[in-house]
Amino acid sequence: MAMTSSIVQTPIARKISTNAVIRTVLAKGKISRADIAKLTGLSKQTISDVVRDLEDDGWLKPVGQTDGRPGRNAIIYEINASAGLAVSIDLGGTKIAAAICDLLGNVVVETEVPTDPRGGPHLVNQFSDLITQLALAAGTTADKLHLVVLGSPGVLDPATGHINVAPNIPGVDAMDLRQAFSDKMGIPVIIENDVNLAAQGERWRGHGVEVGNFAFVALGTGIGMGIIANGALLRGARGAAGEIAYLPLGGDAFDPGGFTLGTFESAVGSVAMLRRYAGFGGSSASTVADLFAAFNAGETSAIAAIEETARLVAIAIAAIGATLDPELVITGGSIGARPELVNAIRAFLPRCTPYPPRIEISRFGNRAALMGGMGIAVERMHDDLFGVKLRDA
Incomplete structure (x- = not known):
């Protein structure tokens, strides 16, 4: 038979x-x-x-x-990329950028709105309303989303869920934002420092794809750094690795005023650049955009202000190089994306370090943190749904 x-x-x-x-x-x-x-x-x-x-x-x-x-x-x-959807949110002091992405990291829908200035619990409600609207635009509902990745300034305390060192976002240091947000939405929420997310975005689809050791330096109103060391994000003992705003450069490190914004941020942030420009005798620029326009027009005071800022940033990158030995430093933020400043930094670097790292401007502009959030969301969905690590795929 x-x-x-x-x-x-x-x-x-x-x-x-x-x-x-x-x-x-x-x-x-x-x-x-x-x-x-x-x-x-x-x-x-x-x-x-x-x-x-x-x-x-x-x-x-x-x-x-x-x-x-x-x-x-x-x-x-x-x-079937649409079978899994997640949200990436980039929280800033003045605006919130948000996007829904699918299983392959494609942007399904994206938006940008002003940040609720009241902060704290009001942000949770704003996030919830924003996600509901995005889900509707994507043809789904918020409860069908797999997770949310939120990028925020400051440092997340893993024990309390509070976000510290974020002076432009009121109330987030007095509440468990992650828990409150997750409870409101009924889906998991990951919170990460926004510059760390920017570094993750470059690692996912930017200049850092083939680079195991690099730093993302954000230069704008605030200053920060995300570190990829041996292919992984470096957070430090308290999640504060990369808080270069507090480097003792550009001012008196023992001035207690530097404990709020940081000595280095106080010397190279947008406010400092405008103050430096006025100190050199400039009077036609009231914003950083005006300052760069004056630089491109050949105004002496603007050239001096930007070159002095570039000199200080070059010293900071030399310190980063001596500590981390990155192959690459990627610059971003409203100031760090300006080629005028970056070209000046490149010119100063060989004068203050024997091994200047390669400098590149972020491919994503002000969307770097949003991209990083999507990269983490895609990786998490692949792992949760299929048991497949994104970097292994």
Whole structure:
């Protein structure tokens, strides 16, 4: 009597097979079952079973057929990117940028609104309303979103959920923002320093993709740094690694006034640049944009102000280089994105350090933190839903 047999995978074996299939589709994009089998080494029957289940569950979708090959055409599959959605929010002192992204990191919908100046609990309500509106625009509802990644100035205290050293965001140092926000939305919330997120954004899809050691230096109204060391974000013992606003440069480190904004930030932030410009005799610029316009027009006071700022930043980068030895320093923020300043920094660096790192301006402008939030959201969704690490895919 003829006998037939089939191999029934155990739950663990099926999970491993599913992981291998998802990993392959994430890495290769549009692909046939036969090609998945070749790349994974799994049997055609196992691939067929796993792909069928993933398609039934909505994670994979057919997108066409192969052509130009011998034999019958085969169905081509890809990740159903819309099956998983998450939110990235960049909280600033004057504005909030927010976006919903899908499983592949595509932006589904994006917006920007003024920050509620009352801060504290009012921000939680503003976030909730903003996410509800974004979800509606994306054709879904807030409860269908997988998670929220929130970037904020300051340092998150992991024990209390309070955000410290964020003077432009009132009330966040007196509440567990993460818990309050998560309770309000009913979905997980990750809070990260905004400059750390900017570094993550560059690591995900920017200048840092192929670089294991680099620093993202944000220069604007405030000053901060995100550090990628040996391929991973460096947070430090209290989450304050990279708080270069407090470097003892550009002023008296023992002046207690520097405890609020930081000695270095007080010397190179936008307010300091305008003060320096006025000190050099300038009178036509009332904003940093005006200052750069005056620089480009050849005004002596503007040139002196920007060059002195660049000199101080170069010293800070030399200190960063001596401490961290980064291959690359990426600059961003409203001031750090200006090529006039960055070119001056590049000129000063070889004069204050024997090993000046490469300097690049962020590819993302003021969207760097938003990009980093999306990168973390995508990585978390891949891990939660498929057990696949983004960097492994």
